[in-house]
Amino acid sequence: xxxxxxxxxxxxxxxxxxxxxxxxxxxxxxxxxxxxxxxxxxxxxxxxxxxxxxxxxxxxxxxxxxxxxxxxxxxxxxxxxxxxxxxxxxxxxxxxxxxxxxxxxxxxxxxxxxxxxxxxxxxxxxxxxxxxxxxxxxxxxxxxxx
Numbered sequence: 001x002x003x004x005x006x007x008x009x010x011x012x013x014x015x016x017x018x019x020x021x022x023x024x025x026x027x028x029x030x031x032x033x034x035x036x037x038x039x040x041x042x043x044x045x046x047x048x049x050x051x052x053x054x055x056x057x058x059x060x061x062x063x064x065x066x067x068x069x070x071x072x073x074x075x076x077x078x079x080x081x082x083x084x085x086x087x088x089x090x091x092x093x094x095x096x097x098x099x100x101x102x103x104x105x106x107x108x109x110x111x112x113x114x115x116x117x118x119x120x121x122x123x124x125x126x127x128x129x130x131x132x133x134x135x136x137x138x139x140x141x142x143x144x145x146x
Contacts, residue, residue: 014058
């Protein structure tokens, strides 16, 4: 199982007071998850600590887990993703209608060979788009997901 995560899961896992933190911690503790993330996901996650000093400890914990190999930054061919974005959205995204960054995260997951997409972004179209392109979405269902 190759798991690609987006920033919403990382937020809930590492930054205090997030709405799904307890669920993120249960998933993390349940069994040696090894996560892949792109530079864009990591930067999006990092912004949470840059703009909120209370998140700095979470960023440091993330960095420690990265050094241990629990989270790995995977290379993405961004030019290829941008070039193929419109056709992928037309083929798979008609119902989901993903936004640009959400769609890029999903397509990056596919490009890097992920089989599973871990996201807590339940108020976006990202999880639906991930399903549409053939990824298994984790968790399967979130409270309030549309």
